[in-house]
Amino acid sequence: MATFRFGPIALSSQQVFHISKLSFSFVNLKPLVPGHVLVAPRRVVERLKDLSDEETADLFLCVRTVSTLVEKEYAGESLTVAVQDGPYSGQTIPHVHVHIIPRGRTDPFAKDNDRVYSAIEKNEKDLEKGYYERGGLPGNLEVERKPRTEEDMAREATRLRQLFSGENGPSEGERESG
Numbered sequence: 711m712a713t714f715r716f717g718p719i720a721l722s723s724q725q726v727f728h729i730s731k732l733s734f735s736f737v738n739l740k741p742l743v744p745g746h747v748l749v750a751p752r753r754v755v756e757r758l759k760d761l762s763d764e765e766t767a768d769l770f771l772c773v774r775t776v777s778t779l780v781e782k783e784y785a786g787e788s789l790t791v792a793v794q795d796g797p798y799s800g801q802t803i804p805h806v807h808v809h810i811i812p813r814g815r816t817d818p819f820a821k822d823n824d825r826v827y828s829a830i831e832k833n834e835k836d837l838e839k840g841y842y843e844r845g846g847l848p849g850n851l852e853v854e855r856k857p858r859t860e861e862d863m864a865r866e867a868t869r870l871r872q873l874f875s876g877e878n879g880p881s882e883g884e885r886e887s888g
Contacts, residue, residue, distance in 0.1 A: 717805035725863045727870035732768040735776045737863045745784030750807040758795050773808050786812030800831035
Protein backbone atom coordinates (compact mmCIF):
# COMPACT_ATOMS: atom_id res chain seq x y z
CA MET A 711 0.00 0.00 0.00
CA ALA A 712 1.37 3.41 -0.98
CA THR A 713 1.90 6.24 1.46
CA PHE A 714 1.66 10.01 1.27
CA ARG A 715 4.08 12.22 3.20
CA PHE A 716 2.74 14.69 5.75
CA GLY A 717 6.01 16.20 6.89
CA PRO A 718 7.81 13.36 8.69
CA ILE A 719 4.63 11.27 8.93
CA ALA A 720 3.73 8.58 6.41
CA LEU A 721 -0.02 8.55 5.78
CA SER A 722 -1.71 5.48 4.39
CA SER A 723 -3.47 6.02 1.08
CA GLN A 724 -6.55 4.73 2.91
CA GLN A 725 -6.63 8.04 4.83
CA VAL A 726 -6.61 10.06 1.58
CA PHE A 727 -9.95 10.87 0.00
CA HIS A 728 -9.17 13.43 -2.72
CA ILE A 729 -6.17 13.99 -4.95
CA SER A 730 -5.61 16.83 -7.37
CA LYS A 731 -2.60 17.33 -9.62
CA LEU A 732 -0.45 18.82 -6.83
CA SER A 733 -2.41 18.40 -3.59
CA PHE A 734 -4.14 15.76 -1.52
CA SER A 735 -6.86 15.75 1.14
CA PHE A 736 -6.95 13.42 4.10
CA VAL A 737 -8.90 12.67 7.24
CA ASN A 738 -7.66 13.85 10.61
CA LEU A 739 -6.29 11.55 13.30
CA LYS A 740 -7.87 13.69 16.03
CA PRO A 741 -10.58 15.88 14.50
CA LEU A 742 -11.86 18.82 16.53
CA VAL A 743 -15.36 18.15 15.21
CA PRO A 744 -16.70 15.52 12.79
CA GLY A 745 -15.53 16.40 9.29
CA HIS A 746 -12.33 18.21 10.33
CA VAL A 747 -10.03 17.31 7.42
CA LEU A 748 -6.70 18.53 6.04
CA VAL A 749 -5.43 19.51 2.59
CA ALA A 750 -1.70 19.59 1.81
CA PRO A 751 0.52 19.91 -1.24
CA ARG A 752 1.92 16.61 -2.47
CA ARG A 753 5.43 18.05 -2.31
CA VAL A 754 6.59 18.41 1.31
CA VAL A 755 7.10 22.14 1.75
CA GLU A 756 7.28 23.83 5.15
CA ARG A 757 5.96 27.33 4.36
CA LEU A 758 3.40 28.87 1.99
CA LYS A 759 6.08 31.14 0.54
CA ASP A 760 7.98 28.04 -0.62
CA LEU A 761 5.14 26.80 -2.84
CA SER A 762 5.25 27.51 -6.55
CA ASP A 763 2.43 29.59 -8.02
CA GLU A 764 0.98 26.44 -9.56
CA GLU A 765 1.10 24.58 -6.23
CA THR A 766 -0.50 27.51 -4.41
CA ALA A 767 -3.35 27.73 -6.91
CA ASP A 768 -3.89 23.97 -6.87
CA LEU A 769 -3.84 23.84 -3.05
CA PHE A 770 -6.50 26.51 -2.64
CA LEU A 771 -8.66 25.21 -5.48
CA CYS A 772 -8.53 21.84 -3.72
CA VAL A 773 -9.45 23.55 -0.42
CA ARG A 774 -12.46 25.17 -2.09
CA THR A 775 -13.61 21.85 -3.60
CA VAL A 776 -13.16 19.88 -0.39
CA SER A 777 -14.73 22.65 1.73
CA THR A 778 -17.90 22.58 -0.33
CA LEU A 779 -18.19 18.81 0.03
CA VAL A 780 -17.35 18.73 3.75
CA GLU A 781 -19.76 21.52 4.65
CA LYS A 782 -22.60 19.71 2.89
CA GLU A 783 -21.70 16.20 4.11
CA TYR A 784 -21.39 17.25 7.77
CA ALA A 785 -24.37 19.66 7.70
CA GLY A 786 -22.15 22.62 8.46
CA GLU A 787 -23.54 26.13 8.44
CA SER A 788 -20.09 27.71 8.05
CA LEU A 789 -16.46 26.65 7.87
CA THR A 790 -13.23 27.50 9.61
CA VAL A 791 -10.42 27.32 7.05
CA ALA A 792 -7.05 27.81 8.72
CA VAL A 793 -3.35 27.71 7.88
CA GLN A 794 -0.59 27.94 10.47
CA ASP A 795 2.40 29.15 8.47
CA GLY A 796 5.56 28.61 10.47
CA PRO A 797 6.39 27.52 14.01
CA TYR A 798 5.49 30.83 15.70
CA SER A 799 1.98 30.62 14.24
CA GLY A 800 1.45 27.23 15.89
CA GLN A 801 2.53 25.02 12.98
CA THR A 802 4.23 21.93 14.37
CA ILE A 803 4.21 19.59 11.36
CA PRO A 804 6.74 21.07 8.90
CA HIS A 805 4.48 20.70 5.87
CA VAL A 806 2.04 23.32 4.58
CA HIS A 807 -1.50 22.20 5.32
CA VAL A 808 -4.96 23.70 5.52
CA HIS A 809 -7.48 22.76 8.19
CA ILE A 810 -11.10 22.57 7.01
CA ILE A 811 -13.49 22.48 9.94
CA PRO A 812 -17.27 22.39 9.44
CA ARG A 813 -18.98 24.74 11.89
CA GLY A 814 -22.49 25.28 13.17
CA ARG A 815 -24.43 26.98 15.94
CA THR A 816 -24.19 23.88 18.16
CA ASP A 817 -20.52 22.96 17.68
CA PRO A 818 -18.19 23.00 20.72
CA PHE A 819 -16.73 26.36 19.68
CA ALA A 820 -19.95 28.17 18.79
CA LYS A 821 -20.13 30.27 21.96
CA ASP A 822 -16.46 31.29 21.84
CA ASN A 823 -15.32 31.08 18.23
CA ASP A 824 -11.68 31.97 18.94
CA ARG A 825 -11.27 28.76 20.98
CA VAL A 826 -11.12 26.83 17.69
CA TYR A 827 -7.70 28.35 16.95
CA SER A 828 -6.17 27.34 20.28
CA ALA A 829 -7.69 23.88 19.79
CA ILE A 830 -6.02 23.59 16.37
CA GLU A 831 -2.70 24.59 17.92
CA LYS A 832 -3.08 22.07 20.76
CA ASN A 833 -4.04 19.37 18.26
CA GLU A 834 -0.86 20.06 16.26
CA LYS A 835 1.38 20.10 19.34
CA ASP A 836 -0.08 16.81 20.56
CA LEU A 837 0.44 15.24 17.14
CA GLU A 838 4.06 16.40 17.03
CA LYS A 839 4.69 15.31 20.62
CA GLY A 840 3.26 11.86 19.98
CA TYR A 841 5.14 11.46 16.74
CA TYR A 842 8.55 12.33 18.12
CA GLU A 843 8.20 10.70 21.56
CA ARG A 844 6.89 7.43 20.18
CA GLY A 845 8.73 7.40 16.87
CA GLY A 846 5.43 7.14 15.00
CA LEU A 847 1.80 8.14 15.13
CA PRO A 848 0.64 9.32 18.55
CA GLY A 849 -1.27 7.32 21.10
CA ASN A 850 -3.84 8.71 23.52
CA LEU A 851 -2.44 12.16 24.29
CA GLU A 852 -5.55 13.72 25.77
CA VAL A 853 -8.64 12.36 27.41
CA GLU A 854 -11.31 14.37 25.61
CA ARG A 855 -10.21 13.55 22.03
CA LYS A 856 -8.74 10.13 21.53
CA PRO A 857 -6.92 9.35 18.30
CA ARG A 858 -9.02 7.37 15.88
CA THR A 859 -8.06 3.95 14.65
CA GLU A 860 -6.72 3.35 11.16
CA GLU A 861 -9.98 1.55 10.43
CA ASP A 862 -12.12 4.52 11.54
CA MET A 863 -10.09 6.90 9.41
CA ALA A 864 -10.25 4.54 6.41
CA ARG A 865 -14.06 4.30 6.74
CA GLU A 866 -14.44 8.08 6.76
CA ALA A 867 -12.03 8.53 3.84
CA THR A 868 -13.90 5.87 1.84
CA ARG A 869 -17.22 7.62 2.47
CA LEU A 870 -15.79 11.02 1.45
CA ARG A 871 -13.99 9.52 -1.56
CA GLN A 872 -17.31 8.16 -2.83
CA LEU A 873 -18.76 11.68 -2.82
CA PHE A 874 -16.24 12.78 -5.44
CA SER A 875 -16.43 11.62 -9.01
CA GLY A 876 -14.12 8.70 -9.79
CA GLU A 877 -11.49 10.97 -11.34
CA ASN A 878 -10.89 12.91 -8.10
CA GLY A 879 -10.47 10.09 -5.59
CA PRO A 880 -7.20 8.20 -5.42
CA SER A 881 -7.06 5.91 -8.43
CA GLU A 882 -5.42 2.54 -8.12
CA GLY A 883 -2.33 3.90 -9.89
CA GLU A 884 -2.11 6.88 -7.55
CA ARG A 885 -2.57 4.59 -4.55
CA GLU A 886 0.35 2.52 -5.77
CA SER A 887 2.64 5.47 -6.47
CA GLY A 888 1.58 7.89 -3.67
